Amino acid sequence: MLKDVVVVGSGAAGLCAAVVAANSGLDVLLVEKTRYFGGTTAFAGGGSWIPSNPLMGQVGYSDRREAAESYIASVVGSDARAQLVKAFLDNGPAMVEHLLGRSEVRFVPRALMADNSMNAPGSLAGGRSLGPAPYDGRLLGPYFEKVRAPLAEFNAPFGLMLGPLELQHVLNATKSFASFRIAAAMMLRYLADRMRHSRGTALTSGNALVARLLRSALNAGVTLWSEAPALSLVCEDGRVSGVVVRREGRETRIDARRGVVLATGGFSADPELRKKYYAHADRHQSLVAEGNTGDGQRMAMQAGAVRDERPNARNGYWAAVSTLRGRDGSVRKCPHLFMDLPKPGCIAVNASGRRFANEAAADFANAMLDTGSVPAYLICDHRFINKYGMGFVWPWGLRLGRMRRAGYFTIASTLEGLAGKLGIDAGELQNTVARNNAFAVSGRDEDFGKGEAKADRLAGDAAHAPNPCLGAIGTPPFYAVEMVSGDFSSTVGLKTDDKGRVLDGAGAPIAGLYAAGLDANSPWGGHEAELAHGGFIGVALTFGYIVGRHLAE
Ligand SMILES: Cc1cc2nc3c(=O)[nH]c(=O)nc-3n(C[C@H](O)[C@H](O)[C@H](O)COP(=O)(O)OP(=O)(O)OC[C@H]3O[C@@H](n4cnc5c(N)ncnc54)[C@H](O)[C@@H]3O)c2cc1C
Secondary structure: OEEEEEEEOOOHHHHHHHHHHHHOOOOEEEEOOOOOEOHHHHHOOOOEEOOOOOOHHHHOOOOOHHHHHHHHHHHHHHHOOHHHHHHHHHHHHHHHHHHHHHOOOOEEEOOOOOOOOOOOOOOOOOOOEEEEOOEEHHHHHHHHHHEOOOOOOOOOHHHOOOOHHHHHHHHOOOOOHHHHHHHHHHHHHHHHHHHHOOOOOEEOHHHHHHHHHHHHHHHOOOEEEOOOOEEEEEEEOOEEEEEEEEEOOEEEEEEEEEEEEEOOOOOOOOHHHHHHHOOOOOOOEEOOOOOOOOHHHHHHHHOOEOEOOOOOOOOEEEEEEEEEEOOOOOEEEEEOOOOOOOOOOEEEEOOOOOEOOOOOOOOHHHHHHHOOOOOEEEEEEHHHHHHHOEOOEEHHHEOHHHHHHOOOOEEEOOHHHHHHHHOOOHHHHHHHHHHHHHHHHHOOOOOOOOOOOHHHHHHOOOOOOOOOOOOOOOOOOEEEEEEEEEEEEEOOOEOEOOOOEEEEOOOOEEEEEEEOHHHEOOOOOOOHHHHOOOOOHHHHHHHHHHHHHHHHO
């Protein structure tokens, strides 16, 4: 089979490259290894960080190139891959314009999503982060069931998708009639959906982004194959000229006139590569999609490519993850984020019974790894868990009994008893809790500043005073959930240039070979957590766009 372009992988990077190349008149085949399109992008919140994007004016923000440059210089410093950062800043706004004008992708600028390091020069309190507009999955026809389902533990309980706005309405349903009406309408739509579909069709977050890109790819005439893993690259006359794919049990060679794009989503699902690049690999729980086992990087390296040899500040975007083990041996993973960590009345302690970080900070999990606090324990009292939930226990204490029977958390009627069960020093834990309780009264966390940053307070409980993130722990029984290290993405990838071309050991582009998304090394040198919400998908879409354009030129 002969095509202009073969794209390998169907997340933000691969789909965007395919759409842009096809919009430019190229004949494109996209192959996806698993049954489902969307990869980790389909699990994600879907935020895309794009400085100077054309939509930020709608929420009252404006940006300057120099401001973004000084912000990045301050946060990322010398770990930045300068050529890639420049290409990202040059092309991010054009990528947004292209998708708005020539695809089904729509973005919503986020007024309240601040950059993660607000003290750095050039930071902005909103507007740079774009969320995907919700999407009606029914518009995909039969392809709806081919979109990878979101994570129940992250934003889709029972397959009902809750983006930030929808979640607010559900949480406020008992306080505001307007929220009640919206939440009730969502439920009715969901119940109707479930008569015909495997899950709700009102898509939000990364799932909406994937669905919109998939619809755009179909509209642009991209040929889409799922359950079709790329196995190896075809190299002839000093260039990559095609790819070998397994489809319906047969190996097929596909020739690509212009080039092959690797967008297989990095390697976090591969235990061997985790051992090589991740600390605490024996306990690590990755949140990425199961197909992301490093195939793109491996195939490229067989064709002479190299991983970027410069070390990254972090080899992954770390997450604090608790697990629930089923009787059948299955493991469900819950990332701890905005639902519990920043709320008033919970703290995270290490094996010594001491806090080690600001639980509300975006880079909390980094501190967990940096201080060797793996495992760590999330501690709260009965009042807290009944109000906010914790991990697999949902707000209003929903599923508390079920999780207790499943052994998800440790419970005791006193802090001393809790410490005993966890094997940590009772005196230390009591001191830590007493200190937290004093901070809750004064409203100032003298140790780690929880609730000082605006972003912390937005994620806390606005109705709680004096500090929306600090609350006393005192109503027995007491609970502890064990958290280990996990990741949202790997950051180590192939060495690429400003056109997304994959480079060989001597730094020269390998003709016909491109990489985007997590198959390429992070432009931020692994500083995504300190940078901004959307530091991965913004880059994946932008380099997908750059590659699509370059293939067409
Ligand atoms: C819960 C969660 C929330 C997140 N939220 C955000 C967020 O809001 N903003 C943000 O910027 N980042 C977020 N991230 C990270 C972000 O989702 C990823 O970094 C990004 O989506 C990766 O995109 P990608 O296109 O590189 O890979 P993916 O989206 O993972 O796509 C890769 C695809 O390639 C396929 N593939 C693998 N091998 C082969 C092969 N041999 N042949 C064919 N196909 C293959 C895979 O099966 C997969 O479908 C989040 C991550 C998680 C887990």
